[in-house]
Amino acid sequence: MRGSDPTGDGLVTITQMSRLQVSFSLPERDLPLLRATLSHPEDKRRVRVVTGPDDQTSAEAELTFIDSSVDASTGTILAKAALKTNDEVWPGQYVRVELTLGKHPEAAAVPLVALQTGHSGSHVFVVRPGDIVEMRQVEPLTTNQDEAIITEGLTPGERVVIEGHARLRHGSLIVESALAPAPQAQGSRTADAGPVRQ
Structure with a gap:
C-alpha cells in the first residue's frame, strides 16, 4: 500500500520470497535427457543458478517442472x-x-559424419587391427552440428571411419589414404573416438 495514499485504496505487491523458482528454456532436442533427469531423484539436484557479472555467485536448485508442450x-x-x-x-x-x-562416464564422442543409420539402427565402422573394419551397432545419446555422443557400443580411443562409408562392408580392408586405393582395398579416412568433454 502506498503510504501517501489517504484513501487507503493503494495497490500492494506481494512477492513470495521462500522457495523461489527459476524458469528457463531448453532446445526441443534435449527433451529426452530432460525427462530422464526429472525421473531420477539424484539427477534432479544437478541445477546451478549463476548470478552476477563475474559468474562467481551461484546457488543450487532442483528441477521441478517440464512444460507439457514444445513452443512451436x-x-x-x-x-x-x-x-x-x-x-x-x-x-x-x-x-x-x-x-x-545425466552423467555417462563411458560415453565416447565421434565426428557426426562417423554415425551411420541403417535397417538395424545406428552404427559406426570401427577399425580393428590389420585395418579391417567392423560394423558396430551403437546407441547415440545426442548429436550436434559437429559430433555425436555414443553411450553404448564404442569405447574412447577406438578408431572410426569418417569418409568412404558407401564402399564399406563388415570385414572390409581399408587403406587410410587420400590416394587411389589398392586392389581389393577401400580408401577411407578415420578419426579417434574421444572422451566426452565435460
Whole structure:
C-alpha cells in the first residue's frame, strides 16, 4: 500500500520470497535427457543458478517442472527449478542456469559424419587391427552440428571411419589414404573416438 495514499485504496505487491523458482528454456532436442533427469531423484539436484557479472555467485536448485508442450515458434520447452536457498537470488533477477542432463562416464564422442543409420539402427565402422573394419551397432545419446555422443557400443580411443562409408562392408580392408586405393582395398579416412568433454 502506498503510504501517501489517504484513501487507503493503494495497490500492494506481494512477492513470495521462500522457495523461489527459476524458469528457463531448453532446445526441443534435449527433451529426452530432460525427462530422464526429472525421473531420477539424484539427477534432479544437478541445477546451478549463476548470478552476477563475474559468474562467481551461484546457488543450487532442483528441477521441478517440464512444460507439457514444445513452443512451436522457438523450438524450445519451458522448465523450472526451485532454489534450495534464496541468499544469492532476488525475485525478477536475470540469471544463468547450468543443468547437468545425466552423467555417462563411458560415453565416447565421434565426428557426426562417423554415425551411420541403417535397417538395424545406428552404427559406426570401427577399425580393428590389420585395418579391417567392423560394423558396430551403437546407441547415440545426442548429436550436434559437429559430433555425436555414443553411450553404448564404442569405447574412447577406438578408431572410426569418417569418409568412404558407401564402399564399406563388415570385414572390409581399408587403406587410410587420400590416394587411389589398392586392389581389393577401400580408401577411407578415420578419426579417434574421444572422451566426452565435460
